[in-house]
Amino acid sequence: MSLSIDIKDWNSLLNKLTKKHLVYAPFAEQKFTDFKLIDNNPEEIVYNNAKTLTSLKHFLFLLKEKVTDTPSAGKIIVIGAKSCDLAALDLYDSVFLDEDYPDPFYRARRENMLIIGTDCYKLDKTCHCMTYNINPYPEKNCDLIANRISNRIIISGTSIKGEEFLEYIKKELNNIKEASGSENQKMKRQRDSISKKLKKMIRNIPDETKTAEWIKYSIDRKDNIWKKYASTCVSCGACVTGCPTCHCFLLIDLPNTKKIEKIRTQDACQYPGFEEVAAGVDPLEKHFIRFRNRYVCKYINRPQKYNHLACTGCGRCTDTCIGKIDKNEVIKALKK
Amino acid sequence: MKDLYKPIEVKVEQIKNESPGIKSYILKPQKPNTEFSFETGQFIELTLPGFGEAPFTPSSSPFNKKKMEVTVMDAGYVTSRLHKLKKGAKLGVRGPYGVGYPLKEFEGKDIIILGGGVGLAPLRSLLLSLIAEKKKYGKIMLCYGAKTPKDIIYKSQFQAWKRSGVKILRSVDKKDGSWKETTGVVTVLLDKIKINKKNTIAVVCGPPIMMKFGTLKCLKIGVPDRSIYLSMERNMSCGLGKCGHCAFGPYFVCKDGPVFQYSKVKNFPDVWE
Ligand code: SF4
Ligand code: SF4
Numbered sequence: 082m083s084l085s086i087d088i089k090d091w092n093s094l095l096n097k098l099t100k101k102h103l104v105y106a107p108f109a110e111q112k113f114t115d116f117k118l119i120d121n122n123p124e125e126i127v128y129n130n131a132k133t134l135t136s137l138k139h140f141l142f143l144l145k146e147k148v149t150d151t152p153s154a155g156k157i158i159v160i161g162a163k164s165c166d167l168a169a170l171d172l173y174d175s176v177f178l179d180e181d182y183p184d185p186f187y188r189a190r191r192e193n194m195l196i197i198g199t200d201c202y203k204l205d206k207t208c209h210c211m212t213y214n215i216n217p218y219p220e221k222n223c224d225l226i227a228n229r230i231s232n233r234i235i236i237s238g239t240s241i242k243g244e245e246f247l248e249y250i251k252k253e254l255n256n257i258k259e260a261s262g263s264e265n266q267k268m269k270r271q272r273d274s275i276s277k278k279l280k281k282m283i284r285n286i287p288d289e290t291k292t293a294e295w296i297k298y299s300i301d302r303k304d305n306i307w308k309k310y311a312s313t314c315v316s317c318g319a320c321v322t323g324c325p326t327c328h329c330f331l332l333i334d335l336p337n338t339k340k341i342e343k344i345r346t347q348d349a350c351q352y353p354g355f356e357e358v359a360a361g362v363d364p365l366e367k368h369f370i371r372f373r374n375r376y377v378c379k380y381i382n383r384p385q386k387y388n389h390l391a392c393t394g395c396g397r398c399t400d401t402c403i404g405k406i407d408k409n410e411v412i413k414a415l416k417k
Numbered sequence: 418m419k420d421l422y423k424p425i426e427v428k429v430e431q432i433k434n435e436s437p438g439i440k441s442y443i444l445k446p447q448k449p450n451t452e453f454s455f456e457t458g459q460f461i462e463l464t465l466p467g468f469g470e471a472p473f474t475p476s477s478s479p480f481n482k483k484k485m486e487v488t489v490m491d492a493g494y495v496t497s498r499l500h501k502l503k504k505g506a507k508l509g510v511r512g513p514y515g516v517g518y519p520l521k522e523f524e525g526k527d528i529i530i531l532g533g534g535v536g537l538a539p540l541r542s543l544l545l546s547l548i549a550e551k552k553k554y555g556k557i558m559l560c561y562g563a564k565t566p567k568d569i570i571y572k573s574q575f576q577a578w579k580r581s582g583v584k585i586l587r588s589v590d591k592k593d594g595s596w597k598e599t600t601g602v603v604t605v606l607l608d609k610i611k612i613n614k615k616n617t618i619a620v621v622c623g624p625p626i627m628m629k630f631g632t633l634k635c636l637k638i639g640v641p642d643r644s645i646y647l648s649m650e651r652n653m654s655c656g657l658g659k660c661g662h663c664a665f666g667p668y669f670v671c672k673d674g675p676v677f678q679y680s681k682v683k684n685f686p687d688v689w690e
């Protein structure tokens with residue numbers, strides 16, 4: 082069942098929630114939107130644009146975290162998670178909640194996070210989730226789905242936590258209705274039309290099977306293509322930082338000789354020396370091989386290991402690249 | 418819940434000079450009644466408090482649970498600092514991690530242990546494990562190479578291994594006046610042994626170039642690729658299969674290795690890096 086809530090009531094509820102929890106939502110920044118804390122300004126939330134500048138992973142996997150402490154995480158609510166970021170949680174869960182070494186820091190954050198997904202009613206130039214069979218609306222890994230239809234929020238639960246939240250809403254607000262047939266219709270029409278538009282946009286992008294095949298074939302055969310595209314890459318790692326699936330990290334010992342304290346900090350295979358060993362050997366020493374590694378990892382190695390593609394088609398790597406490298410252009414150039 | 422990132426405290430009980438640039442450290446848990454437990458070939462992460470962490474495969478026998486020995490070559494940031502330590506220093510140990518040598522598979526078979534330089538460290542642990550249960554295995558042959566006679570590590574222990582029935586062949590790249598054994602790259606030692614192709618296991622550990630030529634030579638003398646086991650070295654941080662530093666094809670060396678059957682990895686472009 083979906084509830085239909087007047088935006089004013091919804092906003093007052095959000096204001097109330099912010100007194101108790103950290104509540105994040107997408108707000109407009111110059112050319113994009115990004116997650117920010119709601120701070121008496123829920124009327125400025127941008128619900129149904131495409132992805133935010135930074136991905137959902139930053140709520141679960143901090144830039145820096147002291148991992149020799151006891152894990153603790155306050156409850157947070159994130160509104161406006163997009164389908165591409167939600168899909169990426171499959172990989173994150175495989176890595177950080179694996180059977181052998183479930184990570185208590187990740188788990189604490191994951192369990193204390195209520196995720197409200199929203200549909201994409203707008204697209205960015207680089208969006209290509211559907212290339213990998215991810216629809217531009219939430220279908221998994223969130224607790225609720227909320228969309229703004231005119232001046233109302235239509236919200237439904239997709240997990241036990243989400244259903245509980247709906248019950249809470251019902252207690253808090255008087256004026257709620259069940260979403261009407263026409264509201265549901267409107268949402269459906271939005272989904273259909275955006276999917277249609279996106280399908281057209283991505284028609285020339287090879288799917289994951291072709292991509293993996295071409296990358297495999299290219300190794301040692303198409304070094305010149307890799308070198309050409311790598312030539313404007315400055316190894317800044319922005320593609321990795323923005324990527325919702327990239328999760329490599331480094332443990333650093335704090336300069337405290339009395340007590341062992343370790344910080345986990347995000348790392349990137351694109352940084353020189355990422356795989357270098359003490360004696361100096363480095364499988365990623367050559368720049369074009371390091372550049373290629375991101376592609377090999379995403380389309381071949383991680384899928385082989387975890388059964389999940391490590392690209393969800395969000396397009397952020399292309400958006401953020403200061404060398405103006407378009408990931409999909411690289412893949413197309415590898416065509417057999 | 419298990420502490421994934423927090424090491425247990427250990428004390429350096431003894432430091433041994435093995436060769437110029439290589440030292441062994443005998444470690445003992447600080448907390449009384451704590452034991453080390455690992456399988457031969459698994460590795461640990463050793464923390465130098467306030468400084469950093471590096472992976473080492475213990476060189477001691479897993480049957481000795483009271484103490485653990487690691488052998489360290491002065492080669493980088495953490496190891497050069499480790500070399501400056503004095504007896505009594507406190508360190509941290511996380512682990513053990515990864516999968517070690519599949520001893521079950523080795524039972525009833527002849528075993529060639531091919532090592533170069535400090536690569537003998539994990540092999541020594543293996544050797545001690547094999548010797549401890551010698552009846553389970555066939556012939557044990559240790560082929561070891563070092564740069565010069567001075568660079569040979571565990572010098573005092575070869576005699577004891579020999580007495581336990583291990584066939585020992587050694588070579589140095591460059592001999593000095595007193596050297597009476599083989600001179601040349603370690604792979605020439607493999608020409609000196611006869612193997613039963615169907616029933617021989619080879620275990621290889623050493624610098625990348627030696628691993629490469631050692632493996633190719635094993636194949637040449639007839640050891641099948643699935644019977645060759647490599648101890649891979651990669652950059653490591655977490656040891657848990659999460660941080661990505663040790664990626665090796667679809668595998669993580671820290672979790673799926675560090676020991677790999679050659680047949681499983683032979684097609685990776687970076688197998689010898
Ligand atoms: S890639 Fe898809 S899910 Fe992500 S923002 Fe774009 S349309 Fe939305
Ligand atoms: S590789 Fe690029 S398009 Fe794919 S998920 Fe990462 S940032 Fe998005």
Ligand code: FES
Pocket residue numbers: 652653654655656657658659660661662663664669670671672
């Ligand atoms: S050392 Fe972190 S994944 Fe292997």
